[in-house]
Amino acid sequence: MLSKTVSEIPGTPPQAPAAATALGLLLAAHPAPAGAVTALVTALAAASGRDAHGCLLVALAVLAGQLSVGWSNDRIDLRRDVAAERGDKPLVTGTVQARTVGAAAVCALALCVPLSLASGLLAGTAHLVGVAAAWSYNLGVKATILSWLPYALAFGLLPAFVALGLPGHPWPPLWLTAAGALLGAGAHFTNVLPDIETDLAAGIRGLPQLLGRQASRSVAALALLAASVVLVLGPPGTPDTAGWAGLAVTGTLALATALPLGTRSRSRLPFLTTLALAAVDVTLLLLRGSSLT
Template sequence: MHTAGAQHPPAATVVDASPGPGGPVRGLLAASHAAPSIAVTAVITALAAASGRGVAGSVLVASAVLAGQLSVGWCNDRIDLRRDLATGRGDKPLVAGTVRPRVVAVAAGCALALCVPLSLAGGLAAGAAHLVGVAAAWSYNLRLKCTAMSWLPYAVAFGLLPAFVTLALPGHPWPAGWVMAAGALLGTGAHVTNVLPDIDDDLRTGIRGLPQRLGPRRARVLAGVLLLAGAIVLVLGPTGPLGTVGWGSLAVTGVLALAVALPTGADPRSRLPFLATLALVALDTALLLLRGAALT
């Protein structure tokens, strides 16, 4: 995942080979990036259920998306091990030694292998859309996170997630353009807020994605703009009057986007902007479903 001019992180102390007191299962769970994985899975499953995929179809969607998300999370932590060691990221289970690198690597491979049949079980078109998104996420881990195109995998992956839901419906319809645009905007905004706490460490270890090149202040503003734009698209995209729910959604998401964009004087390593992003996406999705908006 290094650009041609990126610096390799300096050699660091080898990770402790023995699992810590929390046990390998706990360490493996922590390395999976469980919170965003569960959040993304819940949002897409809710969209699948609301679109008429039924119980079996929704469970299949949830299983495929969760497998894909877990594979990406484990891949990320395993590939970032040397950089995390170099920057002293004791909060990372691989650095703390609570789980072995080989275990995480095998888990990532198994989750990815499981994701393929689960995705294709909903149909070739739907499965292909999801697998392209998962491949985009892996490309971020393997290479693009070090480049100015770091935002692209997020835009592709989250823009295609609604297609995984709709392409399995009768007639295999693509989602409406506004749905895919909103997914791409919110996904890119999540990328920015996710890396905000780590920008300084990233720059020291050769990671120069778009947020790192912009710096914390401009990156925060960009994140707020992207999240607000995604929320506006979700609210204005469906046909029909906005109503109280629509206007309320705009107001609340506007406040959350503003909270992300404006520095609060809190710890620069705080994960609050990213947690606010997850809350914003969940709220927008819930209000979209309350309005009964169709994805196609």
Template sequence: MLAFSAGRDPRGCATVAAAVATGQLSVGWSNDRIDLRRDVAARRTDKPLAAGALRPGTVSLAAALALAACVPFSLANGRIAGTVHLVAVAAAWAYNLGVKRTLWSPLPYALAFGLLPAFITLALPGSPWPGRWALAAGALLGVGAHFANVLPDIEDDLGAGVRGLPQRLGAHGSRVAAGLSLAAVSVFLIFGPAGRIGSAGWAGLALSALLACAVPLASRGPRSRLPFLATLGLALLDVALLLLRGGRLT
């Protein structure tokens, strides 16, 4: 959708979809394979590998094949754009392989999400880089996504010895970080591109502020899903704003 709004033709949108799909499959499958022992210990029966429905070798092979397919699909978008996307995928693999256990856990998310607008625009004629506002918004969206993704599993992660930045900040600190990061994304997306903001932009900014406040102020009970749902709502709003601004990425 972002590629289409930025001006990519149907073939370009298809190569973007294929590159991102194979990259994400390799990242998701490798994550489950690497975390197998931890997921079994945590009784993650929602994951087929941890539940015993799949063999580890099958998942390892699937991840490797998806990663191999990601290379030509990425480069089909052009050498520069394809390399940028492969760097983003490498950042995600680095997270899986150990960065998520360190203080620097948000960095792979910031790099991978921040490069997404560049992957889209560098495949356009002339290989233009996106505006700085788009790179900043993508990076902050990644950081917010990181904190939102970790929120439901912080206690299990700590029990397994995973001490990334969200785990070190704790549930409340992570909610605050997620809310601030995603609210900042809205600011960049609304005020970054040239041109009139319009009523939709101001409405989006007001809704972003409301959701950003709801994230840390929602119920702090250990089983409460309200902060997580508010974070997801804010992230979806940011994605919608990014799509609306897709034609102005460069």
């Protein structure tokens, strides 16, 4: 149950002073990816022609969804993280109570529903399906060979959330949906890389765990590179100099995820590289002025 407290989990440390709760709650939300995804989707909304109010609705809906996913992930994985002695997890160190994180996850999810539907029924449904896919990953799909699918679905539907909220409710072009799905799949592999050994010890048998560290690096690089190629070549017209230069940059970043480059096995650098690549991709899309419809 999400309401069970960390003190009730055998082997967990005592709760830290209450003054640290806010920081612990923030860290348990996975702020880096949550903030990055929110910023990038909001940028897409602004480029699509949404007014300030529409962009704010998009930002709040995406942020609520991301927070719910991050908090639910840490709450659901608490026992596993305790067993793995994950000192980087606020729930494991007792910085924040499990009941607090569980309640925050439920509240964020509840807020996500009206915030998503405020952009329209079709747009809101697209976003909520993506959030549901992310929750399904946390609730068990992560341990199966289809672990990549929730990421691909959730990221692939983000352009639809933006486009379907525009007048006429147009569906985004197929190339944009495909690029989002490829980017999501690549992000899944780079996000899992640091935890492959502990996941295997805990019985998690997702696709990256089954493939192993180096094969997962290669798959991540291919998916991320494919996403960039689709974003550069997918829009009508011939790519300009900025497009080719951007593809060179994203290609280099994708290659960096495939090479250990002396990084520690638990390094989060590949995932941070993925976030940087996504930012470059969205920037290229905006510079080309490509329509989302």
